Amino acid sequence: MLKIDELKFDEKGLIPAVLIDRASKKVLMVAYMNRESLQISMEKGLACFYSRSRQELWLKGETSGNYMHIVSITADCDRDTLLVTVVPDGPACHLGTESCFNDPVWESDEIADFSLQGLMELIKGRKTDKKEGSYTTYLFEKGLDKILKKVGEESTEVIIAAKAEDKNETIYEIADLTYHVMVLMIEAGISLEDIFNELASRHVIDHKVKQEKMTQ
Numbered sequence: 001m002l003k004i005d006e007l008k009f010d011e012k013g014l015i016p017a018v019l020i021d022r023a024s025k026k027v028l029m030v031a032y033m034n035r036e037s038l039q040i041s042m043e044k045g046l047a048c049f050y051s052r053s054r055q056e057l058w059l060k061g062e063t064s065g066n067y068m069h070i071v072s073i074t075a076d077c078d079r080d081t082l083l084v085t086v087v088p089d090g091p092a093c094h095l096g097t098e099s100c101f102n103d104p105v106w107e108s109d110e111i112a113d114f115s116l117q118g119l120m121e122l123i124k125g126r127k128t129d130k131k132e133g134s135y136t137t138y139l140f141e142k143g144l145d146k147i148l149k150k151v152g153e154e155s156t157e158v159i160i161a162a163k164a165e166d167k168n169e170t171i172y173e174i175a176d177l178t179y180h181v182m183v184l185m186i187e188a189g190i191s192l193e194d195i196f197n198e199l200a201s202r203h204v205i206d207h208k209v210k211q212e213k214m215t216q
Contacts, residue, residue, distance in 0.1 A: 004035055008080040014050060017082040019092065022071050023196040024117050028092035029100040031060075033082065038073075045070050047086060066090035116182075116192055123179075124186050139183050147187055150180045 009015050014032040021028055031049040033041065037057050040048040044059075047068035051058040061067030068086040075082055093100040107113070126136035139147050154177040161169040185191070 002075055002079070004038060006079060007038075007075060007082075008078065009035065010080075014052070015080060015082055017047070017049065017073075017084050019047060019068060019084045019086050021098075022085050022087050022200075023193045024115070026099055026117075027101055028068075028086070028088065028098070031058075038082075041070060041084075042073070047084060060092075061089060064090065064094075066092070068092070119179075120182055120186065120192055123182055127186055136183060139180075140187065144187055147180065147184050151177070151184055154180050 007015055013034045015034075015038070016030060017033050018030050019028040020026065031047075032052060033048070034050040037048040037050045040046075040057070040059070047060045047070055049058045049060060050056070059067075067089045068084075069089070071085040071087060073082055073084050088098075091098055093102075123136055126134050127140045130137045130141070139150065154173065157173040158170065158177050161173045185195075
């Protein structure tokens with residue numbers, strides 16, 4: 001673990017801190033820390049910054065309630081920038097949005113941006129704003145039984161492809177299964193964060209079990 005003295009603060013005693021969401025890996029905001037705010041952040045486990053405009057310490061969420069619970073703090077290779085992984089209590093932006101980064105400046109015509117969260121939002125949109133001819137809308141209109149049937153069918157297809165040791169086909173079928181499971185999640189009101197948190201809790205339990213075994 002690096003010590004604070006090993007970090008490179010600028011001539012004003014500040015170091016930029018980039019906050020990312022533990023679950024989505026989305027960049028939430030960028031702010032600055034000084035030695036004192038970094039120390040407070042590590043002691044409290046809550047993101048604390050130094051406001052350049054107000055020239056004072058600023059505990060994120062102290063007035064809004066949108067605290068940023070710190071999972072880890074990592075320095076870059078030059079040790080002059082921090083990556084802070086957090087679990088947010090609410091929106092990071094003062095405008096009330098999840099992230100401060102919302103206004104596109106340029107997008108590639110050749111490389112498409114993709115994320116599971118983005119796909120979830122698209123699927124959710126097909127339920128709330130029905131689109132004629134959409135297969136996803138069709139599944140929601142048919143209801144839970146139809147969705148469950150498709151999940152079962154796709155699970156079988158994954159097993160068949162995997163048993164045949166056909167990697168490309170297995171990838172294809174797993175993608176189909178993933179999509180239909182995500183449709184089921186929207187239907188059941190389950191978010192990606194719900195699944196992430198469940199898996200994370202199991203990882204913690206597994207880590208503790210391993211530690212206990214090592215000390216026995």
